[in-house]
Amino acid sequence: MLIALDAMGGDYAPTINIEGALDTVNEQNDINVILVGNEPLIRQELRGKRFDPDRLRIRHASQVIEMHDAPSAAIRKKKDSSIRIGIDLVKAGEADAFVSAGHSGVVMATSLLLLGTSQGVDRPAIATLMPTLKEPFILLDVGANVDCKPENLLQFGLMGNTYCKLVLGRSEPKVALLSIGEEDSKGNELTKEAFKLLKNTSLNFIGNVEGKDLFTGKADVILCDGFIGNIALKVSEGLAEAILKMLKQEITSGSAGRLGYLMLKPAFRNFKKRTDYDEYGGAPLLGINGASIISHGRSTSKAIKNALRVAEDFSRKRVYEAIAQAIVSTPATSPVGH
Amino acid sequence: MLIALDAMGGDYAPTINIEGALDTVNEQNDINVILVGNEPLIRQELRGKRFDPDRLRIRHASQVIEMHDAPSAAIRKKKDSSIRIGIDLVKAGEADAFVSAGHSGVVMATSLLLLGTSQGVDRPAIATLMPTLKEPFILLDVGANVDCKPENLLQFGLMGNTYCKLVLGRSEPKVALLSIGEEDSKGNELTKEAFKLLKNTSLNFIGNVEGKDLFTGKADVILCDGFIGNIALKVSEGLAEAILKMLKQEITSGSAGRLGYLMLKPAFRNFKKRTDYDEYGGAPLLGINGASIISHGRSTSKAIKNALRVAEDFSRKRVYEAIAQAIVSTPATSPVGH
Numbered sequence: 001m002l003i004a005l006d007a008m009g010g011d012y013a014p015t016i017n018i019e020g021a022l023d024t025v026n027e028q029n030d031i032n033v034i035l036v037g038n039e040p041l042i043r044q045e046l047r048g049k050r051f052d053p054d055r056l057r058i059r060h061a062s063q064v065i066e067m068h069d070a071p072s073a074a075i076r077k078k079k080d081s082s083i084r085i086g087i088d089l090v091k092a093g094e095a096d097a098f099v100s101a102g103h104s105g106v107v108m109a110t111s112l113l114l115l116g117t118s119q120g121v122d123r124p125a126i127a128t129l130m131p132t133l134k135e136p137f138i139l140l141d142v143g144a145n146v147d148c149k150p151e152n153l154l155q156f157g158l159m160g161n162t163y164c165k166l167v168l169g170r171s172e173p174k175v176a177l178l179s180i181g182e183e184d185s186k187g188n189e190l191t192k193e194a195f196k197l198l199k200n201t202s203l204n205f206i207g208n209v210e211g212k213d214l215f216t217g218k219a220d221v222i223l224c225d226g227f228i229g230n231i232a233l234k235v236s237e238g239l240a241e242a243i244l245k246m247l248k249q250e251i252t253s254g255s256a257g258r259l260g261y262l263m264l265k266p267a268f269r270n271f272k273k274r275t276d277y278d279e280y281g282g283a284p285l286l287g288i289n290g291a292s293i294i295s296h297g298r299s300t301s302k303a304i305k306n307a308l309r310v311a312e313d314f315s316r317k318r319v320y321e322a323i324a325q326a327i328v329s330t331p332a333t334s335p336v337g338h
Numbered sequence: 339m340l341i342a343l344d345a346m347g348g349d350y351a352p353t354i355n356i357e358g359a360l361d362t363v364n365e366q367n368d369i370n371v372i373l374v375g376n377e378p379l380i381r382q383e384l385r386g387k388r389f390d391p392d393r394l395r396i397r398h399a400s401q402v403i404e405m406h407d408a409p410s411a412a413i414r415k416k417k418d419s420s421i422r423i424g425i426d427l428v429k430a431g432e433a434d435a436f437v438s439a440g441h442s443g444v445v446m447a448t449s450l451l452l453l454g455t456s457q458g459v460d461r462p463a464i465a466t467l468m469p470t471l472k473e474p475f476i477l478l479d480v481g482a483n484v485d486c487k488p489e490n491l492l493q494f495g496l497m498g499n500t501y502c503k504l505v506l507g508r509s510e511p512k513v514a515l516l517s518i519g520e521e522d523s524k525g526n527e528l529t530k531e532a533f534k535l536l537k538n539t540s541l542n543f544i545g546n547v548e549g550k551d552l553f554t555g556k557a558d559v560i561l562c563d564g565f566i567g568n569i570a571l572k573v574s575e576g577l578a579e580a581i582l583k584m585l586k587q588e589i590t591s592g593s594a595g596r597l598g599y600l601m602l603k604p605a606f607r608n609f610k611k612r613t614d615y616d617e618y619g620g621a622p623l624l625g626i627n628g629a630s631i632i633s634h635g636r637s638t639s640k641a642i643k644n645a646l647r648v649a650e651d652f653s654r655k656r657v658y659e660a661i662a663q664a665i666v667s668t669p670a671t672s673p674v675g676h
Contacts, residue, residue: 211572215580234549242553
């Protein structure tokens with residue numbers, strides 16, 4: 001399996017991207033990597049590092065998409081960006097998957113432009129894994145589509161269900177809609193319509209779940225539009241950080257507290273591991289006809305390594321083909337938009 | 339100041355509601371309470387308790403709104419409910435404010451029906467205080483209106499700003515829109531339009547904030563539609579609970595951990611106090627022409643006590659009149675909806 005990695009995307013690029021790639025090829029026999037980006041810079045980072053040059057290659061890209069670039073202009077003007085070249089490699093069959101921690105809007109739009117959607121898919125979605133008190137669940141869409149139609153949420157359900165079965169290995173995923181009450185009468189216009197559509201599929205649709213149920217493990221796949229999903233995800237990240245900060249403040253401000261804190265360090269470490277987004281690494285674009293994986297902008301080398309693993313798994317299991325099959329065989333979803 | 343309290347609403351009613359009322363009249367000289375609900379039941383709860391009967395009175399209501407009642411049917415059929423009678427007392431001038439931990443949809447709809455909106459207000463909003471690493475901020479709407487127009491978000495801005503000035507005493511509140519990126523080009527159709535409207539007011543509008551910024555104290559007032567607000571609020575509550583559970587699991591599973599946990603109990607207690615929704619107590623309905631305060635369904639007696647305090651403050655400062663003034667003097671908001 002050969003994966004193209006955007007060496008230039010993310011807050012700590014290229015250093016940690018290259019570190020993640022090195023760790024991957026040195027530790028895992030089934031993943032080879034093409035580093036896409038500024039070749040001199042990449043060579044410099046690799047200097048003195050031990051690796052098999054057959055398994056870690058470089059493809060030069062002269063341009064970098066910056067986080068403040070507008071997607072449409074970036075795609076038009078930066079035709080030699082690491083994102084464009086990386087996705088082109090997948091399109092040409094020279095790589096099996098693409099991973100980037102860069103500008104997610106540009107990765108999304110370029111993937112759509114070059115790879116297109118899986119058959120029958122109206123709009124792709126970004127699917128992310130989130131931790132709960134039990135097993136993680138899949139939340140989608142977390143930012144690809146800010147204004148959705150009910151039919152889009154239905155397709156997100158079919159796509160998330162397929163992904164959950166193939167990648168998390170759950171045989172009959174519980175699929176739910178994120179709303180503001182459990183009854184089907186609760187919600188906004190979008191979710192009330194989507195509820196009716198989801199009820200009439202072969203999905204194991206368990207109805208609405210509320211924000212407070214996100215972390216109790218009630219559902220395997222939770223559906224929402226990309227605006228809500230992004231806010232739910234970011235609120236969670238922000239709050240988890242704030243809570244740890246507040247607790248540390250409280251703990252270290254007491255005298256017994258400081259000693260207690262030292263004793264508790266292992267517990268805090270375990271807790272961090274359980275809630276750490278790095279552990280999940282990559283959020284695949286579901287509905288794209290190929291494997292294109294978005295990694296968090298603040299990705300560490302561990303996150304990059306995990307994203308490469310997600311990409312390998314996604315590509316090997318041909319999730320995008322299974323998604324096309326699920327969409328095409330569900331009559332209500334085709335055609336979409338009327 | 340005389341406040342009507344729904345004795346029957348909330349998960350632990352009537353016991354804790356009555357406890358909260360007793361504590362209030364026994365500890366605070368400026369608040370008298372009318373307990374509204376099933377009189378025999380209330381008398382039974384009050385048996386043996388010490389209080390001044392001039393300061394804690396009872397008004398009988400033969401019906402109770404249940405959480406599963408549909409608002410429209412409940413309002414039509416239960417004309418003698420504790421919610422209806424309580425708000426009627428405010429309408430008749432027999433009470434200065436109403437507080438309920440019961441069905442928030444019914445409190446909202448009944449307040450709208452009996453008290454109406456403040457002059458110029460199109461849709462009322464539920465405003466809640468949320469904790470941050472620094473000072474708490476006001477989030478609105480958290481559930482009154484699930485489908486909003488841009489003009490509604492503008493009015494929420496004016497209402498939240500007024501509330502923040504009068505009740506939190508901040509002289510020039512920083513007002514922000516909850517969105518998925520800081521630039522004004524980021525958001526969904528609703529927030530992009532609302533951004534333009536908010537920019538052209540005298541508000542200290544600081545632009546968009548993201549979900550991750552909710553708890554950093556960037557803004558004093560954060561605006562969103564009631565669907566998003568409800569989800570952001572519930573996600574926060576759910577995650578805070580889950581994090582504490584996970585941490586306790588991790589801490590008590592180690593041997594040094596158990597001792598450390600005992601030493602840290604004061605820190606955990608302080609932390610809980612800082613993030614405890616009970617501390618904030620009541621969420622006022624902004625835009626209603628009168629003081630109607632919603633308390634959390636899981637309210638404890640402390641939460642009820644704090645909600646009565648919020649009601650007293652809200653009524654004494656005549657926030658609803660100041661809101662009418664703010665709305666009427668901002669041209670773009672009137673008329674709304676076109």
